Amino acid sequence: MTRSMQRVAEAVAADPAGCAALTVTGLAELTGTSEATVVRTARLLGYPGYRDLRLALAGLAAQQQSGRAPSVTADIAVDDPIADVVAKLAYDEQQTLADTAAGLDTVQLAAAVTALAAARRIDVYGVGASGLVAQDLVQKLLRIGLVAHAHSDPHLAVTNAVQLRAKDVAIAITHSGSTGDVIEPLRVAFEHGATTVAITGRPDGAVTQYSDHVLTTSTARESELRPAAMSSRTSQLLVVDCLFIGVAQRTYETAAPALSASYEALAHRHRPRGGTKR
Structure with a gap:
Protein backbone atom coordinates (compact mmCIF):
# COMPACT_ATOMS: atom_id res chain seq x y z
CA MET A 1 0.00 0.00 0.00
CA THR A 2 0.99 3.59 -0.53
CA ARG A 3 1.07 5.80 2.56
CA SER A 4 -2.26 7.38 1.65
CA MET A 5 -3.84 3.93 1.24
CA GLN A 6 -2.41 2.92 4.61
CA ARG A 7 -4.19 5.86 6.21
CA VAL A 8 -7.49 4.68 4.77
CA ALA A 9 -6.89 1.09 5.92
CA GLU A 10 -5.88 2.20 9.42
CA ALA A 11 -8.99 4.37 9.71
CA VAL A 12 -11.42 1.57 8.81
CA ALA A 13 -9.61 -0.89 11.07
CA ALA A 14 -9.71 1.50 14.01
CA ASP A 15 -13.35 2.54 13.66
CA PRO A 16 -15.40 0.28 11.38
CA ALA A 17 -18.73 1.63 12.65
CA GLY A 18 -17.72 5.26 12.17
CA CYS A 19 -16.29 4.67 8.69
CA ALA A 20 -19.35 2.63 7.67
CA ALA A 21 -21.39 5.79 8.20
CA LEU A 22 -19.21 7.80 5.81
CA THR A 23 -19.57 8.23 2.05
CA VAL A 24 -16.53 7.73 -0.12
CA THR A 25 -16.03 11.51 -0.05
CA GLY A 26 -16.36 11.61 3.72
CA LEU A 27 -13.76 8.90 4.26
CA ALA A 28 -11.40 10.62 1.84
CA GLU A 29 -11.73 13.88 3.78
CA LEU A 30 -11.29 12.10 7.12
CA THR A 31 -8.04 10.47 6.00
CA GLY A 32 -6.71 13.39 3.98
CA THR A 33 -6.72 11.36 0.78
CA SER A 34 -8.77 11.27 -2.43
CA GLU A 35 -11.89 9.37 -3.43
CA ALA A 36 -9.82 7.39 -5.92
CA THR A 37 -7.45 6.33 -3.11
CA VAL A 38 -10.39 5.13 -1.01
CA VAL A 39 -11.74 3.04 -3.92
CA ARG A 40 -8.28 1.60 -4.69
CA THR A 41 -7.84 0.66 -1.04
CA ALA A 42 -11.22 -1.09 -1.01
CA ARG A 43 -10.24 -3.08 -4.10
CA LEU A 44 -6.85 -3.98 -2.66
CA LEU A 45 -8.64 -5.29 0.43
CA GLY A 46 -10.67 -7.60 -1.80
CA TYR A 47 -13.88 -5.62 -2.34
CA PRO A 48 -15.24 -4.63 -5.79
CA GLY A 49 -15.78 -1.04 -4.62
CA TYR A 50 -16.25 1.21 -1.61
CA ARG A 51 -19.95 0.36 -1.33
CA ASP A 52 -19.07 -3.28 -0.63
CA LEU A 53 -16.37 -2.33 1.89
CA ARG A 54 -18.81 -0.02 3.63
CA LEU A 55 -21.38 -2.81 3.98
CA ALA A 56 -18.72 -5.14 5.34
CA LEU A 57 -17.67 -2.52 7.90
CA ALA A 58 -21.26 -2.09 9.02
CA GLY A 59 -21.57 -5.86 9.41
CA LEU A 60 -18.31 -6.02 11.36
CA ALA A 61 -19.49 -3.24 13.65
CA ALA A 62 -22.75 -5.09 14.30
CA GLN A 63 -20.85 -8.29 15.02
CA GLN A 64 -18.53 -6.53 17.46
CA GLN A 65 -21.48 -5.02 19.31
CA SER A 66 -23.66 -8.13 19.52
CA GLY A 67 -21.26 -11.02 19.13
CA ARG A 68 -23.54 -12.44 16.43
CA ALA A 69 -22.85 -12.92 12.74
CA PRO A 70 -23.40 -9.75 10.65
CA SER A 71 -26.78 -9.38 9.03
CA VAL A 72 -26.36 -6.07 7.20
CA THR A 73 -27.08 -6.38 3.47
CA ALA A 74 -28.22 -4.14 0.63
CA ASP A 75 -30.11 -6.96 -1.09
CA ILE A 76 -33.82 -6.61 -1.44
CA ALA A 77 -35.84 -9.24 0.42
CA VAL A 78 -39.13 -10.71 -0.79
CA ASP A 79 -41.04 -9.11 2.10
CA ASP A 80 -39.36 -5.68 1.98
CA PRO A 81 -41.86 -2.77 2.07
CA ILE A 82 -41.84 -0.73 -1.13
CA ALA A 83 -40.42 2.28 0.73
CA ASP A 84 -37.40 0.16 1.72
CA VAL A 85 -37.02 -1.02 -1.87
CA VAL A 86 -36.87 2.59 -3.08
CA ALA A 87 -34.36 3.56 -0.39
CA LYS A 88 -32.11 0.55 -1.04
CA LEU A 89 -32.14 1.03 -4.81
CA ALA A 90 -31.42 4.74 -4.53
CA TYR A 91 -28.55 4.10 -2.11
CA ASP A 92 -27.10 1.42 -4.37
CA GLU A 93 -27.24 3.68 -7.43
CA GLN A 94 -25.59 6.58 -5.61
CA GLN A 95 -22.76 4.39 -4.36
CA THR A 96 -22.28 2.82 -7.78
CA LEU A 97 -21.88 6.22 -9.44
CA ALA A 98 -19.53 7.44 -6.72
CA ASP A 99 -17.39 4.30 -6.93
CA THR A 100 -17.24 4.42 -10.72
CA ALA A 101 -16.30 8.11 -10.83
CA ALA A 102 -13.65 7.71 -8.15
CA GLY A 103 -12.09 4.65 -9.76
CA LEU A 104 -12.23 5.71 -13.41
CA ASP A 105 -8.76 6.06 -14.96
Missing part, protein backbone atom coordinates in the same frame (compact mmCIF):
# COMPACT_ATOMS: atom_id res chain seq x y z
CA THR A 106 -8.90 9.49 -16.60
CA VAL A 107 -5.70 8.84 -18.57
CA GLN A 108 -7.33 5.82 -20.21
CA LEU A 109 -10.53 7.81 -20.68
CA ALA A 110 -8.70 10.67 -22.40
CA ALA A 111 -6.91 8.22 -24.70
CA ALA A 112 -10.21 6.59 -25.66
CA VAL A 113 -11.76 10.00 -26.34
CA THR A 114 -8.83 10.92 -28.61
CA ALA A 115 -9.26 7.71 -30.60
CA LEU A 116 -13.02 8.17 -30.95
CA ALA A 117 -12.75 11.80 -32.02
CA ALA A 118 -10.45 10.83 -34.90
CA ALA A 119 -12.14 7.56 -35.84
CA ARG A 120 -13.24 6.79 -39.39
CA ARG A 121 -15.76 4.30 -38.03
CA ILE A 122 -16.83 3.12 -34.56
CA ASP A 123 -18.29 -0.30 -33.74
CA VAL A 124 -19.77 -0.98 -30.29
CA TYR A 125 -20.43 -4.52 -29.03
CA GLY A 126 -22.79 -5.46 -26.21
CA VAL A 127 -25.42 -8.11 -25.54
CA GLY A 128 -28.34 -8.17 -23.13
CA ALA A 129 -28.38 -5.21 -20.76
CA SER A 130 -24.97 -4.08 -22.03
CA GLY A 131 -26.44 -4.06 -25.53
CA LEU A 132 -28.83 -1.31 -24.43
CA VAL A 133 -25.84 0.74 -23.26
CA ALA A 134 -24.11 0.12 -26.60
CA GLN A 135 -27.16 1.50 -28.42
CA ASP A 136 -27.18 4.54 -26.15
CA LEU A 137 -23.55 5.34 -26.97
CA VAL A 138 -24.07 4.89 -30.70
CA GLN A 139 -27.16 7.11 -30.67
CA LYS A 140 -25.16 9.87 -29.00
CA LEU A 141 -22.24 9.57 -31.43
CA LEU A 142 -24.53 9.59 -34.47
CA ARG A 143 -26.09 12.85 -33.34
CA ILE A 144 -22.71 14.62 -33.48
CA GLY A 145 -21.95 13.35 -36.96
CA LEU A 146 -19.77 10.30 -36.27
CA VAL A 147 -20.14 6.99 -38.08
CA ALA A 148 -21.07 4.48 -35.39
CA HIS A 149 -22.80 1.09 -35.24
CA ALA A 150 -24.08 -1.00 -32.32
CA HIS A 151 -23.90 -4.79 -32.68
CA SER A 152 -25.76 -7.23 -30.44
CA ASP A 153 -25.79 -10.12 -32.92
CA PRO A 154 -22.44 -11.92 -32.45
CA HIS A 155 -22.26 -13.09 -36.07
CA LEU A 156 -22.84 -9.62 -37.49
CA ALA A 157 -20.43 -8.19 -34.95
CA VAL A 158 -17.60 -10.46 -36.10
CA THR A 159 -18.47 -9.91 -39.76
CA ASN A 160 -18.20 -6.16 -39.28
CA ALA A 161 -15.10 -6.39 -37.09
CA VAL A 162 -13.22 -7.98 -39.99
CA GLN A 163 -13.64 -4.72 -41.92
CA LEU A 164 -12.07 -2.51 -39.25
CA ARG A 165 -8.62 -1.00 -39.70
CA ALA A 166 -6.10 1.22 -37.94
CA LYS A 167 -8.23 4.39 -38.03
CA ASP A 168 -11.28 2.63 -36.61
CA VAL A 169 -12.37 2.05 -33.00
CA ALA A 170 -14.11 -0.97 -31.48
CA ILE A 171 -15.71 -0.79 -28.04
CA ALA A 172 -16.77 -3.82 -26.00
CA ILE A 173 -19.24 -3.37 -23.14
CA THR A 174 -19.39 -6.29 -20.74
CA HIS A 175 -20.00 -6.03 -17.01
CA SER A 176 -18.53 -9.47 -16.29
CA GLY A 177 -15.57 -9.03 -18.64
CA SER A 178 -16.07 -12.58 -19.87
CA THR A 179 -18.95 -12.40 -22.38
CA GLY A 180 -17.73 -14.47 -25.33
CA ASP A 181 -20.13 -12.87 -27.84
CA VAL A 182 -18.52 -9.50 -27.06
CA ILE A 183 -14.92 -10.63 -26.66
CA GLU A 184 -14.74 -12.42 -30.01
CA PRO A 185 -15.53 -9.41 -32.25
CA LEU A 186 -13.22 -7.26 -30.12
CA ARG A 187 -10.44 -9.80 -30.66
CA VAL A 188 -11.01 -9.70 -34.41
CA ALA A 189 -11.00 -5.88 -34.42
CA PHE A 190 -7.84 -5.86 -32.31
CA GLU A 191 -6.04 -8.24 -34.67
CA HIS A 192 -7.05 -6.12 -37.68
CA GLY A 193 -5.43 -3.04 -36.17
CA ALA A 194 -8.40 -1.11 -34.80
CA THR A 195 -8.07 0.76 -31.52
CA THR A 196 -10.00 -1.25 -28.94
CA VAL A 197 -11.72 -0.12 -25.73
CA ALA A 198 -13.31 -2.21 -22.98
CA ILE A 199 -15.96 -0.89 -20.58
CA THR A 200 -16.10 -3.53 -17.87
CA GLY A 201 -16.57 -4.14 -14.18
CA ARG A 202 -13.67 -6.62 -14.21
CA PRO A 203 -10.33 -5.01 -15.10
CA ASP A 204 -8.75 -8.47 -14.95
CA GLY A 205 -11.42 -10.04 -17.19
CA ALA A 206 -10.71 -11.84 -20.44
CA VAL A 207 -11.93 -8.87 -22.50
CA THR A 208 -8.98 -6.73 -21.42
CA GLN A 209 -6.39 -8.89 -23.19
CA TYR A 210 -7.69 -7.48 -26.49
CA SER A 211 -8.18 -3.91 -25.22
CA ASP A 212 -5.88 -0.98 -25.83
CA HIS A 213 -7.80 1.03 -23.24
CA VAL A 214 -9.77 -0.27 -20.24
CA LEU A 215 -12.47 1.80 -18.54
CA THR A 216 -13.52 0.18 -15.27
CA THR A 217 -16.99 0.48 -13.80
CA SER A 218 -18.06 -0.27 -10.26
CA THR A 219 -18.88 -3.92 -9.76
CA ALA A 220 -22.56 -4.10 -8.85
CA ARG A 221 -23.74 -7.00 -6.71
CA GLU A 222 -26.54 -8.98 -8.26
CA SER A 223 -28.88 -11.27 -6.34
CA GLU A 224 -31.81 -13.61 -6.88
CA LEU A 225 -34.23 -10.69 -7.03
CA ARG A 226 -31.89 -8.44 -9.01
CA PRO A 227 -30.41 -10.15 -12.08
CA ALA A 228 -28.83 -7.62 -14.45
CA ALA A 229 -29.00 -5.06 -11.64
CA MET A 230 -29.73 -1.53 -12.79
CA SER A 231 -26.58 -0.27 -11.08
CA SER A 232 -24.49 -2.27 -13.57
CA ARG A 233 -25.97 -0.24 -16.41
CA THR A 234 -25.86 2.98 -14.40
CA SER A 235 -22.09 2.76 -14.08
CA GLN A 236 -21.73 1.88 -17.77
CA LEU A 237 -23.94 4.80 -18.77
CA LEU A 238 -21.80 7.16 -16.70
CA VAL A 239 -18.70 6.05 -18.63
CA VAL A 240 -20.63 6.37 -21.92
CA ASP A 241 -21.62 9.95 -21.04
CA CYS A 242 -18.01 10.77 -20.17
CA LEU A 243 -16.86 9.42 -23.53
CA PHE A 244 -19.55 11.32 -25.42
CA ILE A 245 -18.91 14.66 -23.73
CA GLY A 246 -15.17 14.24 -24.23
CA VAL A 247 -15.62 13.56 -27.94
CA ALA A 248 -18.09 16.43 -28.32
CA GLN A 249 -15.52 18.77 -26.75
CA ARG A 250 -12.76 17.58 -29.09
CA THR A 251 -14.95 17.89 -32.19
CA TYR A 252 -17.00 20.89 -31.11
CA GLU A 253 -16.77 22.79 -34.44
CA THR A 254 -18.49 19.92 -36.25
CA ALA A 255 -20.36 18.37 -33.32
CA ALA A 256 -22.31 21.50 -32.38
CA PRO A 257 -23.85 22.06 -35.85
CA ALA A 258 -24.59 18.33 -36.18
CA LEU A 259 -26.31 18.26 -32.81
CA SER A 260 -28.34 21.35 -33.69
CA ALA A 261 -29.37 19.77 -36.98
CA SER A 262 -30.52 16.61 -35.24
CA TYR A 263 -32.56 18.62 -32.73
CA GLU A 264 -34.17 20.56 -35.59
CA ALA A 265 -34.94 17.38 -37.52
CA LEU A 266 -36.64 15.84 -34.50
CA ALA A 267 -38.55 19.03 -33.74
CA HIS A 268 -39.73 19.22 -37.35
CA ARG A 269 -40.89 15.61 -37.21
CA HIS A 270 -43.10 16.33 -34.22
CA ARG A 271 -44.65 19.55 -35.59
CA PRO A 272 -48.30 19.13 -36.61
CA ARG A 273 -48.81 18.84 -40.35
CA GLY A 274 -51.62 20.90 -41.79
CA GLY A 275 -54.49 21.14 -39.33
CA THR A 276 -57.31 23.62 -39.06
CA LYS A 277 -56.89 27.30 -38.29
CA ARG A 278 -58.19 28.68 -35.04
Whole structure:
Protein backbone atom coordinates (compact mmCIF):
# COMPACT_ATOMS: atom_id res chain seq x y z
CA MET A 1 0.00 0.00 0.00
CA THR A 2 0.99 3.59 -0.53
CA ARG A 3 1.07 5.80 2.56
CA SER A 4 -2.26 7.38 1.65
CA MET A 5 -3.84 3.93 1.24
CA GLN A 6 -2.41 2.92 4.61
CA ARG A 7 -4.19 5.86 6.21
CA VAL A 8 -7.49 4.68 4.77
CA ALA A 9 -6.89 1.09 5.92
CA GLU A 10 -5.88 2.20 9.42
CA ALA A 11 -8.99 4.37 9.71
CA VAL A 12 -11.42 1.57 8.81
CA ALA A 13 -9.61 -0.89 11.07
CA ALA A 14 -9.71 1.50 14.01
CA ASP A 15 -13.35 2.54 13.66
CA PRO A 16 -15.40 0.28 11.38
CA ALA A 17 -18.73 1.63 12.65
CA GLY A 18 -17.72 5.26 12.17
CA CYS A 19 -16.29 4.67 8.69
CA ALA A 20 -19.35 2.63 7.67
CA ALA A 21 -21.39 5.79 8.20
CA LEU A 22 -19.21 7.80 5.81
CA THR A 23 -19.57 8.23 2.05
CA VAL A 24 -16.53 7.73 -0.12
CA THR A 25 -16.03 11.51 -0.05
CA GLY A 26 -16.36 11.61 3.72
CA LEU A 27 -13.76 8.90 4.26
CA ALA A 28 -11.40 10.62 1.84
CA GLU A 29 -11.73 13.88 3.78
CA LEU A 30 -11.29 12.10 7.12
CA THR A 31 -8.04 10.47 6.00
CA GLY A 32 -6.71 13.39 3.98
CA THR A 33 -6.72 11.36 0.78
CA SER A 34 -8.77 11.27 -2.43
CA GLU A 35 -11.89 9.37 -3.43
CA ALA A 36 -9.82 7.39 -5.92
CA THR A 37 -7.45 6.33 -3.11
CA VAL A 38 -10.39 5.13 -1.01
CA VAL A 39 -11.74 3.04 -3.92
CA ARG A 40 -8.28 1.60 -4.69
CA THR A 41 -7.84 0.66 -1.04
CA ALA A 42 -11.22 -1.09 -1.01
CA ARG A 43 -10.24 -3.08 -4.10
CA LEU A 44 -6.85 -3.98 -2.66
CA LEU A 45 -8.64 -5.29 0.43
CA GLY A 46 -10.67 -7.60 -1.80
CA TYR A 47 -13.88 -5.62 -2.34
CA PRO A 48 -15.24 -4.63 -5.79
CA GLY A 49 -15.78 -1.04 -4.62
CA TYR A 50 -16.25 1.21 -1.61
CA ARG A 51 -19.95 0.36 -1.33
CA ASP A 52 -19.07 -3.28 -0.63
CA LEU A 53 -16.37 -2.33 1.89
CA ARG A 54 -18.81 -0.02 3.63
CA LEU A 55 -21.38 -2.81 3.98
CA ALA A 56 -18.72 -5.14 5.34
CA LEU A 57 -17.67 -2.52 7.90
CA ALA A 58 -21.26 -2.09 9.02
CA GLY A 59 -21.57 -5.86 9.41
CA LEU A 60 -18.31 -6.02 11.36
CA ALA A 61 -19.49 -3.24 13.65
CA ALA A 62 -22.75 -5.09 14.30
CA GLN A 63 -20.85 -8.29 15.02
CA GLN A 64 -18.53 -6.53 17.46
CA GLN A 65 -21.48 -5.02 19.31
CA SER A 66 -23.66 -8.13 19.52
CA GLY A 67 -21.26 -11.02 19.13
CA ARG A 68 -23.54 -12.44 16.43
CA ALA A 69 -22.85 -12.92 12.74
CA PRO A 70 -23.40 -9.75 10.65
CA SER A 71 -26.78 -9.38 9.03
CA VAL A 72 -26.36 -6.07 7.20
CA THR A 73 -27.08 -6.38 3.47
CA ALA A 74 -28.22 -4.14 0.63
CA ASP A 75 -30.11 -6.96 -1.09
CA ILE A 76 -33.82 -6.61 -1.44
CA ALA A 77 -35.84 -9.24 0.42
CA VAL A 78 -39.13 -10.71 -0.79
CA ASP A 79 -41.04 -9.11 2.10
CA ASP A 80 -39.36 -5.68 1.98
CA PRO A 81 -41.86 -2.77 2.07
CA ILE A 82 -41.84 -0.73 -1.13
CA ALA A 83 -40.42 2.28 0.73
CA ASP A 84 -37.40 0.16 1.72
CA VAL A 85 -37.02 -1.02 -1.87
CA VAL A 86 -36.87 2.59 -3.08
CA ALA A 87 -34.36 3.56 -0.39
CA LYS A 88 -32.11 0.55 -1.04
CA LEU A 89 -32.14 1.03 -4.81
CA ALA A 90 -31.42 4.74 -4.53
CA TYR A 91 -28.55 4.10 -2.11
CA ASP A 92 -27.10 1.42 -4.37
CA GLU A 93 -27.24 3.68 -7.43
CA GLN A 94 -25.59 6.58 -5.61
CA GLN A 95 -22.76 4.39 -4.36
CA THR A 96 -22.28 2.82 -7.78
CA LEU A 97 -21.88 6.22 -9.44
CA ALA A 98 -19.53 7.44 -6.72
CA ASP A 99 -17.39 4.30 -6.93
CA THR A 100 -17.24 4.42 -10.72
CA ALA A 101 -16.30 8.11 -10.83
CA ALA A 102 -13.65 7.71 -8.15
CA GLY A 103 -12.09 4.65 -9.76
CA LEU A 104 -12.23 5.71 -13.41
CA ASP A 105 -8.76 6.06 -14.96
CA THR A 106 -8.90 9.49 -16.60
CA VAL A 107 -5.70 8.84 -18.57
CA GLN A 108 -7.33 5.82 -20.21
CA LEU A 109 -10.53 7.81 -20.68
CA ALA A 110 -8.70 10.67 -22.40
CA ALA A 111 -6.91 8.22 -24.70
CA ALA A 112 -10.21 6.59 -25.66
CA VAL A 113 -11.76 10.00 -26.34
CA THR A 114 -8.83 10.92 -28.61
CA ALA A 115 -9.26 7.71 -30.60
CA LEU A 116 -13.02 8.17 -30.95
CA ALA A 117 -12.75 11.80 -32.02
CA ALA A 118 -10.45 10.83 -34.90
CA ALA A 119 -12.14 7.56 -35.84
CA ARG A 120 -13.24 6.79 -39.39
CA ARG A 121 -15.76 4.30 -38.03
CA ILE A 122 -16.83 3.12 -34.56
CA ASP A 123 -18.29 -0.30 -33.74
CA VAL A 124 -19.77 -0.98 -30.29
CA TYR A 125 -20.43 -4.52 -29.03
CA GLY A 126 -22.79 -5.46 -26.21
CA VAL A 127 -25.42 -8.11 -25.54
CA GLY A 128 -28.34 -8.17 -23.13
CA ALA A 129 -28.38 -5.21 -20.76
CA SER A 130 -24.97 -4.08 -22.03
CA GLY A 131 -26.44 -4.06 -25.53
CA LEU A 132 -28.83 -1.31 -24.43
CA VAL A 133 -25.84 0.74 -23.26
CA ALA A 134 -24.11 0.12 -26.60
CA GLN A 135 -27.16 1.50 -28.42
CA ASP A 136 -27.18 4.54 -26.15
CA LEU A 137 -23.55 5.34 -26.97
CA VAL A 138 -24.07 4.89 -30.70
CA GLN A 139 -27.16 7.11 -30.67
CA LYS A 140 -25.16 9.87 -29.00
CA LEU A 141 -22.24 9.57 -31.43
CA LEU A 142 -24.53 9.59 -34.47
CA ARG A 143 -26.09 12.85 -33.34
CA ILE A 144 -22.71 14.62 -33.48
CA GLY A 145 -21.95 13.35 -36.96
CA LEU A 146 -19.77 10.30 -36.27
CA VAL A 147 -20.14 6.99 -38.08
CA ALA A 148 -21.07 4.48 -35.39
CA HIS A 149 -22.80 1.09 -35.24
CA ALA A 150 -24.08 -1.00 -32.32
CA HIS A 151 -23.90 -4.79 -32.68
CA SER A 152 -25.76 -7.23 -30.44
CA ASP A 153 -25.79 -10.12 -32.92
CA PRO A 154 -22.44 -11.92 -32.45
CA HIS A 155 -22.26 -13.09 -36.07
CA LEU A 156 -22.84 -9.62 -37.49
CA ALA A 157 -20.43 -8.19 -34.95
CA VAL A 158 -17.60 -10.46 -36.10
CA THR A 159 -18.47 -9.91 -39.76
CA ASN A 160 -18.20 -6.16 -39.28
CA ALA A 161 -15.10 -6.39 -37.09
CA VAL A 162 -13.22 -7.98 -39.99
CA GLN A 163 -13.64 -4.72 -41.92
CA LEU A 164 -12.07 -2.51 -39.25
CA ARG A 165 -8.62 -1.00 -39.70
CA ALA A 166 -6.10 1.22 -37.94
CA LYS A 167 -8.23 4.39 -38.03
CA ASP A 168 -11.28 2.63 -36.61
CA VAL A 169 -12.37 2.05 -33.00
CA ALA A 170 -14.11 -0.97 -31.48
CA ILE A 171 -15.71 -0.79 -28.04
CA ALA A 172 -16.77 -3.82 -26.00
CA ILE A 173 -19.24 -3.37 -23.14
CA THR A 174 -19.39 -6.29 -20.74
CA HIS A 175 -20.00 -6.03 -17.01
CA SER A 176 -18.53 -9.47 -16.29
CA GLY A 177 -15.57 -9.03 -18.64
CA SER A 178 -16.07 -12.58 -19.87
CA THR A 179 -18.95 -12.40 -22.38
CA GLY A 180 -17.73 -14.47 -25.33
CA ASP A 181 -20.13 -12.87 -27.84
CA VAL A 182 -18.52 -9.50 -27.06
CA ILE A 183 -14.92 -10.63 -26.66
CA GLU A 184 -14.74 -12.42 -30.01
CA PRO A 185 -15.53 -9.41 -32.25
CA LEU A 186 -13.22 -7.26 -30.12
CA ARG A 187 -10.44 -9.80 -30.66
CA VAL A 188 -11.01 -9.70 -34.41
CA ALA A 189 -11.00 -5.88 -34.42
CA PHE A 190 -7.84 -5.86 -32.31
CA GLU A 191 -6.04 -8.24 -34.67
CA HIS A 192 -7.05 -6.12 -37.68
CA GLY A 193 -5.43 -3.04 -36.17
CA ALA A 194 -8.40 -1.11 -34.80
CA THR A 195 -8.07 0.76 -31.52
CA THR A 196 -10.00 -1.25 -28.94
CA VAL A 197 -11.72 -0.12 -25.73
CA ALA A 198 -13.31 -2.21 -22.98
CA ILE A 199 -15.96 -0.89 -20.58
CA THR A 200 -16.10 -3.53 -17.87
CA GLY A 201 -16.57 -4.14 -14.18
CA ARG A 202 -13.67 -6.62 -14.21
CA PRO A 203 -10.33 -5.01 -15.10
CA ASP A 204 -8.75 -8.47 -14.95
CA GLY A 205 -11.42 -10.04 -17.19
CA ALA A 206 -10.71 -11.84 -20.44
CA VAL A 207 -11.93 -8.87 -22.50
CA THR A 208 -8.98 -6.73 -21.42
CA GLN A 209 -6.39 -8.89 -23.19
CA TYR A 210 -7.69 -7.48 -26.49
CA SER A 211 -8.18 -3.91 -25.22
CA ASP A 212 -5.88 -0.98 -25.83
CA HIS A 213 -7.80 1.03 -23.24
CA VAL A 214 -9.77 -0.27 -20.24
CA LEU A 215 -12.47 1.80 -18.54
CA THR A 216 -13.52 0.18 -15.27
CA THR A 217 -16.99 0.48 -13.80
CA SER A 218 -18.06 -0.27 -10.26
CA THR A 219 -18.88 -3.92 -9.76
CA ALA A 220 -22.56 -4.10 -8.85
CA ARG A 221 -23.74 -7.00 -6.71
CA GLU A 222 -26.54 -8.98 -8.26
CA SER A 223 -28.88 -11.27 -6.34
CA GLU A 224 -31.81 -13.61 -6.88
CA LEU A 225 -34.23 -10.69 -7.03
CA ARG A 226 -31.89 -8.44 -9.01
CA PRO A 227 -30.41 -10.15 -12.08
CA ALA A 228 -28.83 -7.62 -14.45
CA ALA A 229 -29.00 -5.06 -11.64
CA MET A 230 -29.73 -1.53 -12.79
CA SER A 231 -26.58 -0.27 -11.08
CA SER A 232 -24.49 -2.27 -13.57
CA ARG A 233 -25.97 -0.24 -16.41
CA THR A 234 -25.86 2.98 -14.40
CA SER A 235 -22.09 2.76 -14.08
CA GLN A 236 -21.73 1.88 -17.77
CA LEU A 237 -23.94 4.80 -18.77
CA LEU A 238 -21.80 7.16 -16.70
CA VAL A 239 -18.70 6.05 -18.63
CA VAL A 240 -20.63 6.37 -21.92
CA ASP A 241 -21.62 9.95 -21.04
CA CYS A 242 -18.01 10.77 -20.17
CA LEU A 243 -16.86 9.42 -23.53
CA PHE A 244 -19.55 11.32 -25.42
CA ILE A 245 -18.91 14.66 -23.73
CA GLY A 246 -15.17 14.24 -24.23
CA VAL A 247 -15.62 13.56 -27.94
CA ALA A 248 -18.09 16.43 -28.32
CA GLN A 249 -15.52 18.77 -26.75
CA ARG A 250 -12.76 17.58 -29.09
CA THR A 251 -14.95 17.89 -32.19
CA TYR A 252 -17.00 20.89 -31.11
CA GLU A 253 -16.77 22.79 -34.44
CA THR A 254 -18.49 19.92 -36.25
CA ALA A 255 -20.36 18.37 -33.32
CA ALA A 256 -22.31 21.50 -32.38
CA PRO A 257 -23.85 22.06 -35.85
CA ALA A 258 -24.59 18.33 -36.18
CA LEU A 259 -26.31 18.26 -32.81
CA SER A 260 -28.34 21.35 -33.69
CA ALA A 261 -29.37 19.77 -36.98
CA SER A 262 -30.52 16.61 -35.24
CA TYR A 263 -32.56 18.62 -32.73
CA GLU A 264 -34.17 20.56 -35.59
CA ALA A 265 -34.94 17.38 -37.52
CA LEU A 266 -36.64 15.84 -34.50
CA ALA A 267 -38.55 19.03 -33.74
CA HIS A 268 -39.73 19.22 -37.35
CA ARG A 269 -40.89 15.61 -37.21
CA HIS A 270 -43.10 16.33 -34.22
CA ARG A 271 -44.65 19.55 -35.59
CA PRO A 272 -48.30 19.13 -36.61
CA ARG A 273 -48.81 18.84 -40.35
CA GLY A 274 -51.62 20.90 -41.79
CA GLY A 275 -54.49 21.14 -39.33
CA THR A 276 -57.31 23.62 -39.06
CA LYS A 277 -56.89 27.30 -38.29
CA ARG A 278 -58.19 28.68 -35.04
